[in-house]
């Protein structure tokens with residue numbers, strides 16, 4: 001196994017995902033709890049990036065002992081700078097910072113094993129740093145430099161098995177990023193045995209052990225995480241497990257019915273609770289997105305709690321918590337290890353004294369999808385469904401929410417989805433949806449002027465939902481979608497397509 005020392009970078013999870021994609025098991029450990037004594041099965045260490053300069057008094061520190069050559073180490077960005085700093089080299093603020101796409105030239109004199117099989121001597125990588133290395137520690141050599149600024153962009157000390165890159169091999173924008181990580185795993189001699197499908201047997205056994213002879217409940221949102229967790233537990237526990245689907249009135253057209261139907265084909269008997277009136281009453285007149293989210297989260301707990309209490313002797317709660325939910329919530333600073341609960345269900349287990357069952361808390365979404373599809377035989381519509389936020393359409397109606405606005409948005413969104421499926425684009429796009437803006441625009445229909453609503457369309461491609469690009473439709477596809485929405489949805493006379501990248505925009509509008 002490989003351990004990743006998390007020094008606070010937003011990209012630490014990407015490193016873990018990449019390593020697991022290369023079939024090596026890896027875990028992320030916050031820098032302040034990384035042990036001095038290395039576990040026996042440890043094959044290598046990766047030190048992540050981070051937002052601080054090595055000279056900040058808040059900068060993350062880990063023990064220098066891990067750099068003594070016992071296992072290979074790869075430092076990334078801050079990881080590189082902290083290695084240089086700890087081993088007696090010099091890091092200073094750069095005059096020309098490097099952010100974004102940057103060309104680097106690989107050393108012509110020394111062929112680093114980190115760059116094995118890279119046929120080009122210049123590659124484009126993704127940088128994000130303000131400090132640079134001025135002096136290398138003893139025993140290190142430079143293996144590449146940035147073309148424009150001649151800054152050191154990778155170093156190594158093969159004797160001590162320390163390798164470090166200033167750029168981010170874990171992001172898609174770095175050419176040969178996967179190859180570089182793969183080369184590091186080869187240097188480590190890492191065993192390529194990680195495979196989520198193979199883990200399935202252990203996962204079933206562990207879950208069976210925990211819920212044996214007990215009655216439990218679970219929340220279903222319709223997304224792949226909670227559905228897969230419920231199908232798995234349902235298969236093990238049968239009728240002693242009670243999944244509950246709360247319809248908050250903020251779902252898409254026919255969504256409740258479709259989710260119930262798909263889950264029943266997977267053998268799950270779900271309790272459907274229609275709480276739409278309560279949610280809509282509480283949201284009346286509320287425009288602020290934060291307030292909308294809080295009200296919805298709070299109401300969900302109230303409704304779910306009431307329903308769950310009807311299940312006699314329930315002693316556990318199933319949640320589709322994933323590894324990113326767990327690591328995102330372990331703060332880098334401070335001793336607390338509070339864990340973010342799956343959306344909207346936060347607070348329930350403590351309140352109801354339920355034991356939490358989270359079968360997938362060590363896995364990533366793509367790993368769950370493999371299990372859902374290959375081991376549980378779940379339908380494609382659930383496994384590859386675009387993510388849908390817990391607060392639902394409430395954060396896709398800009399401004400206050402009314403039944404009329406919900407109806408307009410549902411119709412527009414359904415047309416958008418229908419066309420994407422018809423044109424075989426749905427599974428090519430990571431997430432797509434319609435937004436009802438709070439703008440009215442002037443138009444003409446027949447001989448008459450109109451003053452009606454504006455629908456925004458969003459379609460993005462992304463691997464991790466932390467960065468995303470807008471999807472490049474063909475003109476005729478957008479034209480069909482736009483014409484259909486304007487012709488078929490009363491109250492809409494204009495459709496706009498959102499071409500913002502994340503960052504700086506987010507995927508949702510609110």
Ligand code: XMP
Nearest residue numbers: 293343387388389390391465502506507508
């Ligand atoms: P953003 O808008 O932050 O979205 O770029 C990234 C991903 O998260 C989803 N999202 C949410 N999911 N509750 C959720 O359960 C929320 O409040 C929420 N806000 C955003 C979003 O749909 C996208 O997949």
